[in-house]
Amino acid sequence: MELPKSHIIAILLLRGISLLFLLLSFVILLNNGNTYKENGRDYFFVKVESYSYMFAASIIGIGCTILQTIAFVIFQIVMESHKFIIFEFYGDKVISYLLLSAAAAGLGASIDVESHLIDKSNDHFNNYLSKGFAAANLFLPAFVCTSTLSILSSYALAKKV
Numbered sequence: 001m002e003l004p005k006s007h008i009i010a011i012l013l014l015r016g017i018s019l020l021f022l023l024l025s026f027v028i029l030l031n032n033g034n035t036y037k038e039n040g041r042d043y044f045f046v047k048v049e050s051y052s053y054m055f056a057a058s059i060i061g062i063g064c065t066i067l068q069t070i071a072f073v074i075f076q077i078v079m080e081s082h083k084f085i086i087f088e089f090y091g092d093k094v095i096s097y098l099l100l101s102a103a104a105a106g107l108g109a110s111i112d113v114e115s116h117l118i119d120k121s122n123d124h125f126n127n128y129l130s131k132g133f134a135a136a137n138l139f140l141p142a143f144v145c146t147s148t149l150s151i152l153s154s155y156a157l158a159k160k161v
Helices: 005-030 049-078 085-115 123-160
Strands: 035-038 041-044
Touching (some): 049 123
Antiparallel strands (some): 035 041
């Protein structure tokens, strides 16, 4: 049983789009610091731990997406073997739930912290929250791509059984 070309292209395209959004989120979170300098002094504000969770989720998501893409190319395209389908099925499920929980944590934290701000004129802290909010929003399309891949892999698993 060989996968149609359109199925292969769709899988690789969805993995590429998911990887792109995860990389963008990773870069935004990497540049999002909780310190700033003003008048020669260093200022620190409380770090939002949900952003640390999003950062870790982006690293795990990037690693798993690259691993699944390499394994997909090796096993299904080059070797035409279907031993990879179960790994793909469960991997897509786990990663999609991880991305969704990271997006929810980041969006919730950004909205809650911003609504409880006393001094809304602190541009540095507002910038910190805005970057976290943007990174959390980038997790949503990555989740949609990964969950679509999960649905496609469940069809492939059903055909195998």
